[in-house]
Amino acid sequence: MKTLAELQAIRDKAREKMTIREDNSEATRVIVGMATCGIAAGARPVLNAFVDEVSKRKLGNVVVTQTGCIGMCQFEPIVEVLEPGKEKVTYAKMTPEKVARIVVDHLVNGNPVMEYTIGSLLK
């Protein structure tokens, strides 16, 4: 059973590591469309897959967050990746299966997965 004592232990351990957690102003932001259109198209498992993958790889400088409808409902689930000092990359028709590759190629190695972007879907 999950106990509060367990949570206390987690807290104490995490506090020791807190200092090495990077400053959020430099963070890469992964923004998932969470309006009705996004949720209906499957944004929830995409969001949870991003969070799982990011924490599995201990990417301390990535923040996963939500936004409303950006007016392209037919391309939902949409995910935008904002890296400081770089151009925004927009991924469309996302699935949990696509997430692992985006995390490795784009978030870890800095190479956007072009074939998943909205630009390549429009072609």
Added chain:
Amino acid sequence: MRELSLNILDIAQNSISAGATLIEITVDENTQADRLTVCIADNGRGMTPEQVRTVTDPFYTTRTTRRVGMGIPLLCMAAEQSGGSLDIKSRFGQGTTVTATFVHSHIDRPPLGDIKATVTALIRMNPQLDFCFIHTFDGRSFTFDTRQLRVILGDLPPDTPEVAEWIGGYLDEQEKILSGVLIPDEND
């Protein structure tokens, strides 16, 4: 929407857009009365009586990217199709409570679905906000409240990976205990 838990996630997004700092989600299942009630209450900016009247109309929205709002009309439809109804109480500047009732055994009632995925997604995206989730099934219930969590966590955010994992595991267990799949430990 295929699952009520997705509607809940969607309605909670309205609360977040309205600047809420506390969102209370309750799911009350009563098989005796054959009722399922879902309630999302927030302390966001609220709506005027005029807004509340128009909000179940899909052509009403304050958003600018698209002319129609679908969230509330969809939940309303789901409730009415399964023998229930939707009720919105809101006070401008104070908050909003959206309540949907369903006939529990109605053939058209969508399943509750993965409520754990909804609660964890909300917490992970909004570690600065507080969420209280209460699930009742025939009188037995459990409560998960990030305000209680913060008493233990202090300034450690609830989206810290190890904490988020604990929360997911906790919700999973509590849901299983509630549905009778899991028997709770004696010594807890």
